[in-house]
Amino acid sequence: MAAFIREVEDVAMALRHAVLAALLDEELSGYQLAKAFGLGVANFWHALPQQLYAELARLERDGLVSGREVVQDTRPNKRLFTATDAGLAELERFAATANKPSFIRDDLLVKVQAADHVAAGALIEQLAERAAFADAKIELLGGLLRKMRGGMSEEEFLRHGERIGPYLTCLRGIAFEQGNRDWCRRSAAILEERRTAHARG
Amino acid sequence: MAAFIREVEDVAMALRHAVLAALLDEELSGYQLAKAFGLGVANFWHALPQQLYAELARLERDGLVSGREVVQDTRPNKRLFTATDAGLAELERFAATANKPSFIRDDLLVKVQAADHVAAGALIEQLAERAAFADAKIELLGGLLRKMRGGMSEEEFLRHGERIGPYLTCLRGIAFEQGNRDWCRRSAAILEERRTAHARG
DNA sequence: GACGAATAGTCAGATTCTTGAGTATCATGG
DNA sequence: CCATGATACTCAAGAATCTGACTATTCGTC
Structure with a gap:
């Protein structure tokens, strides 16, 4: 009888x-990951606790x-995870695959x-x-950037800082939210003006 | 025996x-919708033909x-759809509901x-x-904007043009892609500089 | 001392989205 | 005349995501 070996899929x-x-630079619990991937910090993906x-x-x-169990007396015990060498290799393989273009999908835009x-x-x-x-969110992410930079200027950090990856994704998150904010304010102003013009008209 | 009536869900x-x-302003076939929601035009949502x-x-x-059947002799027949009054009412109801914040989800950011x-x-x-x-995509969307404006200037169109909704979502699409482009170019330059600096170092 | 919030995690079910494979007709280029 | 591509659409199946409900402990606060 052949043994059934579960092979790791090579899909997306x-x-x-x-x-x-996320587990390359830091050792995190599921709960911490969930907070990062929920509202806020992880600007490169979003997911719910159950998924994580x-x-x-x-x-x-x-x-x-x-994962390793960490016994806590003041809080419930937790398990902290880090990427293994095999995990890093898998990421490297992933980094070489083609990516599908990212599309906007937003309730508010539909409206x-x-x-x-x-x-x-x-x-x-x-x-x-x-x-x-x-x-x-811009303020939150701005704080994160400052924390990552430590004492360095942005230019210096971008040249010589370690862990540039999270910094770059954070920059994208900020730019995205700035675009969001500017467009929202402008659109609201335009709709408002048209509404009052119509009311007067 | 009670009749089983399928009620329209009130979820998202x-x-x-x-x-x-999309069917408010135009009468479209499934095929046309699929092209719009696929790569390109519909900047407010993305979906595959099967979904549509x-x-x-x-x-x-x-x-x-x-929907109404349109017989064509030069091409396969098609069905053109428009929103009904009930559809418009449903959209109005939807427009008043809360929206969840839109999150980025992008392979490239993970990398x-x-x-x-x-x-x-x-x-x-x-x-x-x-x-x-x-x-x-910026060029494509820019062309769409020009088409929507017709002869008007942007300022004039934003004040007095009809069908401002699609114009505004198109503006968001362009801004998003500009943000994307700028961030990609900058990040690539930074990574490149660090790589050559490391190689020399 | 009861109550809500935070920590830490799990389970089941439904919905949504994607992958992959088809059908059929007509136009165009080589 | 044959291949490719566009138009126009359908079906099935699987993966990913979301909704909602749970367990259990501890901290702060009223």
């Missing part, structure tokens, strides 16, 4: 690689990360697409909310 | 609303769009996150590719 599975990438715990289990099963046919008030409000959210 | 289902939004045909069937079943641990060459190449793709 970007979440798997996102988790691996499941992915960690698969990664450990496949030998791409290794704006329909702006000529729906109530302007709610839309303007939501655009303002989103802009505020973007501002908050 | 953004693809459904994206299709509805399935969604159109559901939308028609629920009375939110109506850049791991930039300190993987080969720089492939990464730089992919960043250049992505920048070129962004350039192409």
Whole structure:
């Protein structure tokens, strides 16, 4: 009888690689990963806790990360994970594969697409909310950048700093949110002006 | 015996609303929708043909769009769809609901996150590719904007043009791709400089 | 001392999205 | 005349993601 060996698939599975990438520099628990991939820090991917715990289990099963139990008396025990050599090799393989273009998929844009046919008030409000959210995230990410830079200037860090990867993805996150904020504010202003012009007209 | 009535769910289902939004201004076939939601035009959402045909069937079943057969002798027959009044009402309801923040999910960012641990060459190449793709899309979308504006200046169109919704989402698409392009070029330059500095060092 | 929030994690189920393979007709170029 | 590609659409199956509900401990606070 042949043994059934579960082979690691060679398809995309970007979440798997996102988790691996996060575990290259830091040893993290599922819970910490979940916070990073939830609202906020990990600007290169987004996922829910359930996905991350499941992915960690698969990664450990496949030998791409290794976990160690940490006993805590003040909090529930936890397991900290790091990428193994096999994990790093898998990431290297992944880095050489083709990537599909990234597309926008956003509720708010759908609503704006329909702006000529729906109530302007709610839309303007939501655009303002989103802009505020973007501002908050920009500040959060700005703080992260400062922390990564330490004492260095940005130019110096970009030339000689270690761990440039997370810095670059963070920069993209900030630029994305700035674009978001600017577009939201501008669109809200335009819709507002058209609304009042129409009301007067 | 009670009749089983299939009620329209009140959950998010953004693809459904994206299709509805696209069918507000234009009468389109599934095939045309598929081209718009595939690579390129519809900057507010992305979907594959199979999803769109399935969604159109559901939308028609629920009375939110109506289709009419168009017989063609030069090409296969097609069905053109438009949003119904019920569809518009559904979109209005949707426009008033809360939206979840939009997150980036991008293979290339995952790879850049791991930039300190993987080969720089492939990464730089992919960043250049992505920048070129962004350039192409910017041009495509710029053309769309000009077409929508007709003879008007941008300022004039934003004030008085009809169908501002698609124009605004197109602006967001362009800004997104510009952000993408700039970040890709800058990141590639930084990685390149660090690589040559290391090689010399 | 009860209550909510944070830490740490798990399970089941449904929905959504992607992959892959088809059907059929007509136009165009070599 | 044959191959390629565009138009127009369908079916099945699997992977990824999301919703919602759970367990359990500890910290702060009212």
